[in-house]
Amino acid sequence: MEHPQLIIFTDLDGTLLDHDTYSWQPATPALERLQAAGIPVVLSSSKTAAEIESLREELDNREPYIVENGAAVVLPAPWMGAADDKAIHFGASREVLLSVLQDLREDGAPFLGFADMSVEQLAEYTGLAPDMAARAQRRHGTEPLLWQGSDEELKAFEAALAEENLRLVQGGRFYHVMGQFDKADGARFLLGKYRERFGKKPVSIALGDSPNDQRMLESADIAVVIRGVNSDQVVLSARRHAMRSIKPGPAGWNDCVLNLLFEYGY
Numbered sequence: 001m002e003h004p005q006l007i008i009f010t011d012l013d014g015t016l017l018d019h020d021t022y023s024w025q026p027a028t029p030a031l032e033r034l035q036a037a038g039i040p041v042v043l044s045s046s047k048t049a050a051e052i053e054s055l056r057e058e059l060d061n062r063e064p065y066i067v068e069n070g071a072a073v074v075l076p077a078p079w080m081g082a083a084d085d086k087a088i089h090f091g092a093s094r095e096v097l098l099s100v101l102q103d104l105r106e107d108g109a110p111f112l113g114f115a116d117m118s119v120e121q122l123a124e125y126t127g128l129a130p131d132m133a134a135r136a137q138r139r140h141g142t143e144p145l146l147w148q149g150s151d152e153e154l155k156a157f158e159a160a161l162a163e164e165n166l167r168l169v170q171g172g173r174f175y176h177v178m179g180q181f182d183k184a185d186g187a188r189f190l191l192g193k194y195r196e197r198f199g200k201k202p203v204s205i206a207l208g209d210s211p212n213d214q215r216m217l218e219s220a221d222i223a224v225v226i227r228g229v230n231s232d233q234v235v236l237s238a239r240r241h242a243m244r245s246i247k248p249g250p251a252g253w254n255d256c257v258l259n260l261l262f263e264y265g266y
Contacts, residue, residue: 071141091179
């Protein structure tokens with residue numbers, strides 16, 4: 001019996017990567033099984049292209065990837081048989097975001113964005129090594145920030161962003177200011193590319209741990225919510241196939257993926 005073609009779309013921080021240590025090693029058994037079975041693992045994150053490139057090298061991952069919560073999809077040169085990587089952009093530039101945020105700050109909005117921090121400050125807030133913190137600042141279409149005001153002020157801030165056709169999405173550590181795009185847009189775009197490559201629509205599995213994964217989870221055939229800091233805020237409508245991990249982070253990722261591989265005969 002022929003196996004259905006599967007494809008994995010996975011968030012990183014708090015999902016494939018440990019929330020505190022950024023380790024992916026507890027997911028090694030599942031990652032090795034996926035690689036042996038020829039099942040693509042598409043990394044989808046609020047991280048920048050510069051950050052994800054480093055992680056892809058560690059994981060020996062050669063698939064396209066989704067950066068900055070869906071601000072862009074990067075198609076690697078070898079994957080396309082081309083000379084250079086190609087980035088497909090979906091939203092407003094970071095320059096536009098920073099201009100709007102500066103206006104809101106002048107109106108009294110209390111926040112601290114990545115653009116406001118030195119590399120050393122960002123490393124302290126995130127726990128990243130300084131070189132990785134520098135990579136995290138090389139952004140193109142989103143601006144993560146720490147909110148420093150009240151809940152009421154946050155609602156007013158979100159409403160002001162909406163008037164500028166921008167969104168505020170909560171991640172595991174930061175709020176993310178972004179355009180009207182989402183990880184789900186990148187996933188749908190790539191699903192079309194993989195459908196062309198495989199000659200059939202693959203069964204899509206999405207894994208995430210926070211509200212900024214919500215739409216990507218909803219757009220997949222199978223949704224996996226990884227236990228985490230904000231995972232209880234991810235509410236999925238009644239669906240045929242969804243699960244929540246018992247363990248957090250990469251250990252939970254590993255268990256759920258291995259269970260799904262068994263279910264589909266891999």
